[in-house]
Amino acid sequence: MQLYKAEVPSPVPDKLTPRLADSAKILWAVYAGITALEVGFLLGGGMSFFDSLAHAFTTMPTGGFSPKNTSIAYYNSAYIDYVISFFMLLAGINFALYYQLLRGKPLAFWRDTEFRFFMILIGIFTLLITFNTYGSVYETIELSFRYAFFQVISILTTTGYGTADYEIFPGLSHIILFSCMFIGASAGSTGGGMKCSRIIVGFKYCYRELFKLIHPRSVAQIKINSNVVTDDVLRSIMGFLGLYIGLFVICSILLGAMGIDMITSFAAVASCIGNIGPGFGTVGPTENFAHLPAMAKWLLLWCMLLGRLEIYTIIILLVPEFWKK
Amino acid sequence: MQLYKAEVPSPVPDKLTPRLADSAKILWAVYAGITALEVGFLLGGGMSFFDSLAHAFTTMPTGGFSPKNTSIAYYNSAYIDYVISFFMLLAGINFALYYQLLRGKPLAFWRDTEFRFFMILIGIFTLLITFNTYGSVYETIELSFRYAFFQVISILTTTGYGTADYEIFPGLSHIILFSCMFIGASAGSTGGGMKCSRIIVGFKYCYRELFKLIHPRSVAQIKINSNVVTDDVLRSIMGFLGLYIGLFVICSILLGAMGIDMITSFAAVASCIGNIGPGFGTVGPTENFAHLPAMAKWLLLWCMLLGRLEIYTIIILLVPEFWKK
Numbered sequence: 001m002q003l004y005k006a007e008v009p010s011p012v013p014d015k016l017t018p019r020l021a022d023s024a025k026i027l028w029a030v031y032a033g034i035t036a037l038e039v040g041f042l043l044g045g046g047m048s049f050f051d052s053l054a055h056a057f058t059t060m061p062t063g064g065f066s067p068k069n070t071s072i073a074y075y076n077s078a079y080i081d082y083v084i085s086f087f088m089l090l091a092g093i094n095f096a097l098y099y100q101l102l103r104g105k106p107l108a109f110w111r112d113t114e115f116r117f118f119m120i121l122i123g124i125f126t127l128l129i130t131f132n133t134y135g136s137v138y139e140t141i142e143l144s145f146r147y148a149f150f151q152v153i154s155i156l157t158t159t160g161y162g163t164a165d166y167e168i169f170p171g172l173s174h175i176i177l178f179s180c181m182f183i184g185a186s187a188g189s190t191g192g193g194m195k196c197s198r199i200i201v202g203f204k205y206c207y208r209e210l211f212k213l214i215h216p217r218s219v220a221q222i223k224i225n226s227n228v229v230t231d232d233v234l235r236s237i238m239g240f241l242g243l244y245i246g247l248f249v250i251c252s253i254l255l256g257a258m259g260i261d262m263i264t265s266f267a268a269v270a271s272c273i274g275n276i277g278p279g280f281g282t283v284g285p286t287e288n289f290a291h292l293p294a295m296a297k298w299l300l301l302w303c304m305l306l307g308r309l310e311i312y313t314i315i316i317l318l319v320p321e322f323w324k325k
Numbered sequence: 326m327q328l329y330k331a332e333v334p335s336p337v338p339d340k341l342t343p344r345l346a347d348s349a350k351i352l353w354a355v356y357a358g359i360t361a362l363e364v365g366f367l368l369g370g371g372m373s374f375f376d377s378l379a380h381a382f383t384t385m386p387t388g389g390f391s392p393k394n395t396s397i398a399y400y401n402s403a404y405i406d407y408v409i410s411f412f413m414l415l416a417g418i419n420f421a422l423y424y425q426l427l428r429g430k431p432l433a434f435w436r437d438t439e440f441r442f443f444m445i446l447i448g449i450f451t452l453l454i455t456f457n458t459y460g461s462v463y464e465t466i467e468l469s470f471r472y473a474f475f476q477v478i479s480i481l482t483t484t485g486y487g488t489a490d491y492e493i494f495p496g497l498s499h500i501i502l503f504s505c506m507f508i509g510a511s512a513g514s515t516g517g518g519m520k521c522s523r524i525i526v527g528f529k530y531c532y533r534e535l536f537k538l539i540h541p542r543s544v545a546q547i548k549i550n551s552n553v554v555t556d557d558v559l560r561s562i563m564g565f566l567g568l569y570i571g572l573f574v575i576c577s578i579l580l581g582a583m584g585i586d587m588i589t590s591f592a593a594v595a596s597c598i599g600n601i602g603p604g605f606g607t608v609g610p611t612e613n614f615a616h617l618p619a620m621a622k623w624l625l626l627w628c629m630l631l632g633r634l635e636i637y638t639i640i641i642l643l644v645p646e647f648w649k650k
Contacts, residue, residue, distance in 0.1 A: 128578075128582070132582075170581075170584070170586075171581045171584065171585055171586035171587045171589075171590060172578070172581035172582050172584075173581075174581070174586070174587035175577050175578050175580075175581040175587050175590055175591070176578060176581070178587065179574055179578065202567050202571075203567075203571070205560075205563065205564060205567060206564045206567040206568045206571060207644075208560075208564070209560060209561055209564030209565075209568075209637070210564075210637065210640065210641055210644050211644070211646060212560075213637060213641055214641070214644065214646045214647055215646070235530075235533075235534060235537075236534055238530065238563050238567075239530060239531045239533070239534030239535075240534075241567075242527050242530060242531040242563075242566075243531045243534075245570065246527075246528070246531060249504055252500050253453075253497070253500050253501060253504065255500075256495075256496045256497035256498075256499070256500040256501070257453070257457075257497050259495070259496070259497075260496055261495075261496035261499070262496045262499035262500050262503065262588075262605075263587075263588065264496075265496060265500055266500070280587075312534070312535065312538060315535065316535055316538055316539070319532075319535050319536070319539065321536060321539045321540070322539055
């Protein structure tokens, strides 16, 4: 029970339904429905049935595996790029919101702080990368926008598909995509990373400290969607963010000790803890992790597990207290 | 008063003396004494009086300015390297501990968690860089050790002197030195960065969350030197660490938007918030910040102020609440 609570320390907007079996059925239906929809759209774009299925099956879980070595870039099709961008985005949204939609409450999306934050991030980052690559990398604004939109969503939702070699983008795009590796998707989605809701809580936590300097006697509570975040959840989230960054630093040093350069080490660890796929340096979007030494693969394997199981569940195995009695 | 509290949210091991004037006198004496000692040692190594004074005057405040363009590398002397390493290290220690020493309590050093942490970090990082550069960059172990020791202390204490172009070191050394830029020196020293005591509290904060998963009903308090860290101080420290990282990311994106590459942006911001000096990329130890666009200098100027004044005091100016009434 404690581990389960640790795994979902993010403030979920609404409990789905009182009965777990009903919730599970609804989630299954939503998941299957969106997957089927994506298969349909991809077939409509001229993709083979097998490829459509393979892509839909790895978009929705934000897994990011493609049957093509060059990933989505293989198709070189604006239609397919936009379809997959759209479905990656859907997979990065809290699934509880789809349930609200089915109950006839479409406004639940706009009322959800995390959803707004997620969409604003995608908007700002896409625009920045569009203008950053237009002229310097791509000759048309459509191409810049399409690849920017795709890469931002692919990395933010931790899917990891590729349409462009973002390593040839200018510095600003690198910094943004590198930051996206940490931020991740929404809580209650299939994406990884720190998750938007935790980033929001982190922001609010810091802002509260500033507010307290001005109003020292105030009892400022942190709210998400007008629900108060309890102190327990707050501590759990700040602890999670701290562990995430701490692990990132320690694992990067360990990778460095295996003879891997700084950028590759940082990006490989960030990409693996976030369950993304591509990184920077020698593990960029057109390369893979095959050339890394075996020991590095063992380390990154644990990073992937740590990230996927939200850190606490794995790292607790290293606490001696856990093994007592 | 609130701002003052924000500026020293780190748990100081002991109040110096009940009367502020006495404390100030003691600190002045310690500071002047160590400075004089360094001047003496440098003169003894054949450095001119002016240079000895200039270096002592920029070692003790961990300022890191040298009258020589090539910094300490100019002298190419093992004696001078070790003398300056030693005094940078002294400047990175909590000055309250010197007061304890004067009171005849030399054991205060070893009883201080932050001091032990600081020394252990220096030891581990120096050894790792020594073995990382021995053979690949330097031919003798003495040279590797001396430059590793100097660079680790110079960056960890945020002094920023240089004896070696660490950009030609292998990846592991880069990752370690980059991490040192964030960690910083001890609370109550003249150094900048996040400060060791806050890192320790951050570690303990995360560990407590793990401990609570195993013993959910426990009331685990965080202690430094057997003093309980109150919830207020704890929140302030976690908020500080969050703001530090948040500012680092936002300022790096802004630098990137000015056309600066990722590594240089990351390193320039980390180096300026930490008040260090050298970074990586085009602001490495053998380069300077002169080539950056004017706007980047304005931004980094604020980063230096933010870091030096411990973030809260500057960032509070951006909170609308502060300007009300």
